[in-house]
Amino acid sequence: MPEGHTLHRIARLHQERFAGAAVRVSSPQGRFADGAALVDGQVLERAEAYGKHLLHHYASGLTVHVHLGLYGTFSEVELPMPAPVGQVRMRMVGAATGFGTDLRGPTACEVLHPPEVEALTARLGADPLRPDADHERAGERIRRSRRAIGALLMDQSVIAGVGNVYRAEVLFRHGISPFRPGTSLTAAEWDALWADLVVLMPTGVETGRMHVVRPEHDSGAPSYAKDRPRTYVYRRQGEPCRVCGTPVSHGTMEARNLFWCNVCQPR
Incomplete structure (x- = not known):
């Protein structure tokens, strides 16, 4: 299972490549179709990691939460993106920045409301990679x-x-x-x-x-x-x-x- 540094590295990359602009979000596999529809076309305000959890915060107040688990991976590519290969749970495309990413095989990929994000972070301990760690x-x-x-x-x-x-x-x-x-x-x-x-x-x-x-x-x-x-x-x-x-x-x-x-x- 990826350890915390991997998620922080992904979060930093997504912050650089996608934050501050509208992104297109879809679910070629279909398992995240409803969640993708809720954030598709919105501005991704911020990407961050907390422990082994990745959080994409959108301007609407919704957050996409990803936990890679044992088998989850992100594939980062420059546009234009090729046709999806394999079971792509979530595809995110930043037309303004020229990059896209495909997520495959995560344990969790879900849309959370602010109280649910607060509940998630409240049950996590101190993260050595976060400045707010106690x-x-x-x-x-x-x-x-x-x-x-x-x-x-x-x-x-x-x-x-x-x-x-x-x-x-x-x-x-x-x-x-x-x-x-x-x-x-x-x-x-x-x-x-x-x-x-x-x-x-x-x-x-x-x-x-x-x-x-x-x-x-x-x-x-x-x-x-x-x-x-x-x-x-x-x-x-x-x-x-x-x-x-x-x-x-x-x-x-x-x-x-x-x-x-x-x-x-x-x-």
């Missing part, structure tokens, strides 16, 4: 919980936008076991974790790739797969830790894959 409130929630920090970082109502890769890597970078309960985390440890996410995730927005391995450790073992980021522990089970050489461990936590180093991240 990291102290998130830290308080974490330090009151006996759930494992590895689970809390993936809870979108606590931290919005962090997924499995950033979860595994930021905990490794700070030597924190994913099994430690939130109540064991000190305020200083949480501040350091948050500060690191605030540095790492914008790099993903700028480059389109995750960069999580420090230069002094970025040699030797390749990435876990072609065209994937080089990581400390994510998807490297059984491979030697980049720092201590211990085989990287793998397990599950709340039905999600978990990766860590038993030596660098002692319980």
Whole structure:
């Protein structure tokens, strides 16, 4: 599933290419036809991301909400757009700007009214990529919980936008076991974790790739797969830790894959 930096990167691109002008919105697949009709021809005022959610705000006050889920993708093209290929849930065309985009396979693509947008954002936690993020409130929630920090970082109502890769890597970078309960985390440890996410995730927005391995450790073992980021522990089970050489461990936590180093991240 795309992590928060991917959605912020898409939001920034859509803001640059479509905001401030009327756009044509359709649903070649048909599943979003009613929603598309509500915003078709309107001015797209603003595109933004909150965690793993993309929001297109229109002049009428309506908002198109997209959650990519596991399989959703946007295809960005210059005009003229070709005939739709595959199951295009939403097509947005900016004639004034010369660009279009096709959305395929999202978990959610829906039109929301202002109270529904407020309800959506209210249930999301602090997003390290947003200037309005309240990291102290998130830290308080974490330090009151006996759930494992590895689970809390993936809870979108606590931290919005962090997924499995950033979860595994930021905990490794700070030597924190994913099994430690939130109540064991000190305020200083949480501040350091948050500060690191605030540095790492914008790099993903700028480059389109995750960069999580420090230069002094970025040699030797390749990435876990072609065209994937080089990581400390994510998807490297059984491979030697980049720092201590211990085989990287793998397990599950709340039905999600978990990766860590038993030596660098002692319980």
